[in-house]
Amino acid sequence: MKTSDVRIWGVRPKRRQGKDAYELRWSVGGRPFSRTRRTQGLANKLRSQLAMAQEAGELFDDETGFPPSMEEKPPALTWYAFALEYLRMKWPHAAPNYRDDISEGLTAVTKALMPKRPGRPADIAMQRALRDWAFVLPGPGERDVPPEARVAIDWVAENSPPLSDLAQPAVMRGVLDALKLKLDGKAAAGETVKRKRKILVNALNYATERGEFEDNPVHAVPWETPARIVPVDPRVVANPKQASNLIDAVSYIGGYDRARGRRLVGMFAGMYYAGMRPAETVGVAIQDCHLPKEGWGVANLHRTRPTAGKKWTKTGEVHDDRGLKNRDPRVVRPTPLPPGLVAIWQDSIDTFGTADDGRLFFNERGGLVGSSTYSRVWAEAREFGLPPELVASPLADRPYDLRHSALSTWLNAGVDPTEVAERAGNTVEVLLARYAKCLHGRHAVANKRIEDLLLEYE
Known part of the structure; x- marks a missing residue:
């Protein structure tokens, strides 16, 4: 209710939270109000504003104690x-x-x-x-x-x-x-x-x-959207010989007893020979695999263990535990394993066994292999497995580049893109936009074919 029955009293000192402050008191329609300010000057300023509104004939609200010109509004949401x-x-x-x-x-x-x-x-x-x-x-x-x-x-x-x-x-x-x-x-x-x-x-x-x-x-605001799919730099793609040398070099990293590198040979081999993502190889388990003594095997992938960080996961663990990338958690992706990869995985199982939950690859304590761990091993392996001029290049600079190399190899071998996409867990659109890259040195083969064709007309 609005009223002109307003009485304004003076400012008086008041202690608030152990500090000096100044309180202004007034009443509207007989109902008392007060406000406290840090300094006497601020309290007197408020008193002057109330008095000016009263002199101007404004009606005060007996619920808030203020005239319309001074209604206190809640602070803006920042x-x-x-x-x-x-x-x-x-x-x-x-x-x-x-x-x-x-x-x-x-x-x-x-x-x-x-x-x-x-x-x-x-x-x-x-x-x-x-x-x-x-x-x-x-x-x-x-x-x-x-x-x-x-x-x-x-x-x-x-x-x-x-x-x-x-x-x-x-x-x-x-x-x-x-x-x-x-x-x-x-x-x-x-x-x-x-x-x-x-x-x-x-x-x-x-x-x-x-x-x-x-x-x-x-x-x-107008916005220029960045390219949705960024093509893989062809300089990172290793040819089969380079990839094989690098994977062999992993076994030489660290002492023989600790087997820091030997434990991860099969993991890197899975990235290249089966085109698996690193987080997929971290989570692959024996119960999801068929590893025959001869011929091709298969890994029924349905679980990834990406490194996320303790502060982001619900469990407080470093690794997340989730389904396949961009897929329903219930989706399973059968991934063919070539005979050479089956042999590497079987040798790893015979040498190191499996983790308590069946995982093929684990650290010395049986725990999950962190991205920083396998990245360090890979960086050292490049020093052993590549000539000096290529160590300084982007070739296979990251473990994920083994997957890039695998998919590029399959496409260059003439494998149908739909089949490649299915094995890799990608769409055909992403596959052709990102992975259809020439192998390292492949341009030399193309140059030779063009040169031979031109020579036929001389």
Whole structure:
């Protein structure tokens, strides 16, 4: 109810949370109200505003104690507060690697929105605080946070602009442009930019559902979509002889007793001879395989164990436990195993046995083989298995390049793309766009054929 029955009293000192403060008291229609300010000047300013509204003839609300011109509005929802809410909504249902993507995307957007003003943390400090402590559950209010990270998080919380600012095209354009850059200012890879933008779009779809926007403001700014499928660099593709030499070189890594390399020979062989993804070879188990003494075998792949990180998985383990990539968890992919690979796997089983759950490849303690472990072994094997000029090249630089080499080999051998795609667990579209690359040195064969053809007409 509105009323002109207003009485304003003076300002008086008051202790609040152990600090000096000043309280202003007044009444509206006989109902008392008070507000406390940090300084006497601020309290007197509020008293003057109330008195001016009273002199202007404004009717005060006896529920809030204020005239219409001074109605206290709830603080605007900031981007940072919204991002934390979005994270809590998505986290329980997200796979570990997607949780990582969400944290990465929210961090990039938050950094781009933070104002350039005194006290702003350095980009690297803000990056670490947001990635490691703010945009991960449990959140910064539910666990101990290192002092340097707490300073950065508190600054972001206090200085974050309103979520509504993203409705301004200029602000949105600035954010999208920032997503194209890495921390060092260099251009980010197209896949990385697309992944971050996807998180932003999804977050603002949620904001739109909440009624914060009429339409998703991302779509108001023109966007040049990066190439959806990035072709494999043909320089990384090894020919069969090079791949064989590299896999043999793995067995020489580490001491004989620890067998750091010998334990993983079959794992790398599975990537090349069966075109398996590294996370698939980590999870392959004896009970899912048929390994005959002669001829081709088969591995019924249905489980992957990608390295995700303890802070992203529901179990707190380093590895996720999930189905095949981009497939329903119930899908099984029968993968043919050539006789040579069957022999390598059988030799590994005869030498090292299997893990408690039947996995073919495991570390000395029987645990899962981490990506950092097999990547280090592979880097050392390249030093043994390649001539110096190729060690310095991109050839088979990463374990995943063995899969690239396998699929390229099959295609160059004339295997039907549909069959290759089925064995590899890809679509034909992705296969032809990414993996139809020449083998290392294959161009020399093509050059010879062209040269022979031209000579026929001389």
